[in-house]
Amino acid sequence: MILTDYLLPDPSLQWEYALQAGVRHAVIRLPEDSAFDETDPAHWQTLIGRYTARGLTPLVVEPMPNRLHDHIKTGDALRDRSIERVIAMMAAMRGTGITTICTNFMACVGWYRTDNAIRERGGALVTGFDARAAQGETRGNLSQQQVWDNLTYFLKAVIPEAERYGVRIALHPDDPPVPTLMGVARVLISPENIRRALAITPSPMLGVTFCQGTYSAMGADVEGTIREFGKAGKLFFIHFRDVAGSRDHFRETFHDNGQTDMAAALRAYRDVGFHGPVRVDHVPTMAGEENTAPGYASVGRLFAVGYLKGLLDGLGYPYE
C-alpha cells in the first residue's frame, strides 16, 4: 500500500503531522477559488510544487471539483460545459504523477451527518447519522432513474477520455448509503449497485474508492467485497475507516473500535495484491482540539495512521 493523507492546498500542521507519522504521499483537494484553473497545466505544476517542496508527493485528487461535478450530478444546463472542463482537466493532469480522481456521485447533498458531536471512547467526538433526524428537509428532487441516467451520461462521456489520458476514476460510495436523502435519490449504496455502475462503461480506468466505513454501513461483507473488487482489478483507492451501526443509524468510531475486523480487511487487500493508495478517513476529534471540521481533525489521524501501520507491519504487508 501507499500511505497517503488528505491534505488541503495550504501548508498546515496536518502536513507536518503526516510527514512525522511517516506519510510521504498526498491526496489533494483542489483550490476552490476562481484563481485556480483546473484545466491549466501551469496551475497544476504550481500547486503540486507546494507539496513536493515539503517532501509530499500528490497521487490522488479528491473530490472531483464540485463546481463542475455538481452540474454533472444533477444534469442541469451546465452539464456539458462541465464535462468538457473535466476532460480538459484530465488532459492538464498529464505528467503530474496524479493518476486517480476519487469521484462520488451524490447529487445535491454530499456526505451527510445528523450529529457532529457524538461521544466516542473517552469522550472523543465523532459524527453520526440517524435517518429519522434527516426527514423533513428537501434539497432537491431527483429520482433513482434520473441519477442513474446522469451517472451513465457522465461515465460515457468521461471514461473514454480517462483512458486516453491515463486517469483512473475511483467511484466513492454514497455516504450515508441510503436510497434517498432530502428528496434526492442515491444510487451508489450497495455492492450490487456499484457493480452495476462499473458495468456501464467497462474499462480499466473505472474502479472504486473502497470507503470501508460506508460498505460496513451498507451491511456489506467488507472482506468479501474487497476480495471481489480486488480480483477484478477495481480497487483503485482505499478509505480506511469504520462505523458502528447500519445505514439508517450509525456513528463513526476510532479505527480500532468499530464493527469491522480491520486486520481481516487488510489481509484481504494484501491477498488480492493491492499496492495502491490508502488514506485514513473520518477520525474522531480528540481532547484539546476544536470540533470545527468533524471527521477531519488532526490528532485522531495520528492514532489512525499508527494503528494502520501497526496492522500492516503485523501482517507483513509492505507499504511506503
Ligand SMILES: [Mn+2]
Ligand atoms: Mn470515504
